[in-house]
Amino acid sequence: MNIYTFRDEEQFVQTGANLITSLLHTNPRATLGLATGSTPVGLYAKLIEMHRQGLVSFAQTTTYNLDEYVGLPENHPESYRTFMNEKFFNHVDIQIERTHVPNGNAANPEEECLNYDKMLEEFGPVDLQLLGIGHNGHIGFNEPGESLSGGTHLVELQEKTRNANARFFPTLADVPTHAITMGVATILKARQILLLVRGEDKAEIVHRALKGPITTECPASLLQCHPNVVVLLDQGAGRLLV
Numbered sequence: 001m002n003i004y005t006f007r008d009e010e011q012f013v014q015t016g017a018n019l020i021t022s023l024l025h026t027n028p029r030a031t032l033g034l035a036t037g038s039t040p041v042g043l044y045a046k047l048i049e050m051h052r053q054g055l056v057s058f059a060q061t062t063t064y065n066l067d068e069y070v071g072l073p074e075n076h077p078e079s080y081r082t083f084m085n086e087k088f089f090n091h092v093d094i095q096i097e098r099t100h101v102p103n104g105n106a107a108n109p110e111e112e113c114l115n116y117d118k119m120l121e122e123f124g125p126v127d128l129q130l131l132g133i134g135h136n137g138h139i140g141f142n143e144p145g146e147s148l149s150g151g152t153h154l155v156e157l158q159e160k161t162r163n164a165n166a167r168f169f170p171t172l173a174d175v176p177t178h179a180i181t182m183g184v185a186t187i188l189k190a191r192q193i194l195l196l197v198r199g200e201d202k203a204e205i206v207h208r209a210l211k212g213p214i215t216t217e218c219p220a221s222l223l224q225c226h227p228n229v230v231v232l233l234d235q236g237a238g239r240l241l242v
Ligand SMILES: N[C@@H]1[C@@H](O)[C@H](O)[C@@H](COP(=O)(O)O)O[C@@H]1O
Pocket: 035, 036, 037, 038, 039, 040, 066, 067, 131, 132, 133, 134, 135, 139, 140, 141, 161, 165
């Protein structure tokens, strides 16, 4: 695991963007696993900027997002499909039909999970999986617990997660209670993982995930089992790692 801590926000974002763009320079058809949340927003903005400068093309790239809320219409302002379109896809030359986000509105969510996995089996594994981390150590929406699911599955969101995401909704009651998420096994199949974490409030969970025991009680700790993980931290998030 290669862990880098940055004082400078610009460098933090640029390093992440360089990793993705150099992958696409080597293999323009590379597949990317993408993430939502506030952390990758700066990275997407940097990739858009680099695209506008002619430094990278996404024309042949295929993407698979980690997760989606259940029950929000696809065009809901807080659906992860809307997030991805607005923060990234609409501003680059990616072919929208090559972008995949689980359908949180599927009539049969279990079937949607199976189909998402089938697609990942057929076209995966992804070359690079971008990840953030929740305060409770979740990756995607894989919440801590006695056990974890391997494949894409339906999950009930923990109160801590709903509270953390309430800032994006009018009230806590509006935050969906369930989501569809890729499972940890699917995430760990990625050829390379890029974990981005910002903020003092994540310092403790970063320490637990990267230096603590490998346990389902901290899903991100399973990243320690992966042979090719790059972790980019700002100073706040890396505070306890020295
Ligand atoms: N499902 C997403 C995760 O993929 C994300 O990593 C996490 C952290 O989000 P943030 O970057 O806003 O702290 O929250 C959400 O719940």
